[in-house]
Amino acid sequence: MPQMMPLNWMTLYFLFILIFYIFNNLNYFSFNYTIKNKSFKIKNFLYNWKW
Structure with missing residues (x-):
């Protein structure tokens, strides 16, 4: 039946x-x-601005 x-x-x-x-x-x-738990340092840059 094609119908x-x-x-x-x-x-x-x-x-x-x-x-x-x-x-x-x-x-x-x-x-x-898999999360690789590497201990990495967060580098804090301290800028001494002289105005």
């Missing part, structure tokens, strides 16, 4: 969007950024 073909395309479209959404969420939330 029912758009329903098949719609289900494939929604299935693709769902898989795409899940795939992107898994990639986004499974990424672990």
Whole structure:
């Protein structure tokens, strides 16, 4: 029945969007950024202005 073909395309479209959404969420939330705890000095520059 060709009248029912758009329903098949719609289900494939929604299935693709769902898989795409899940795939992107898994990639986004499974990424672990390791923060490197380096002890660095904050340089304080003292300017003696002579007016």
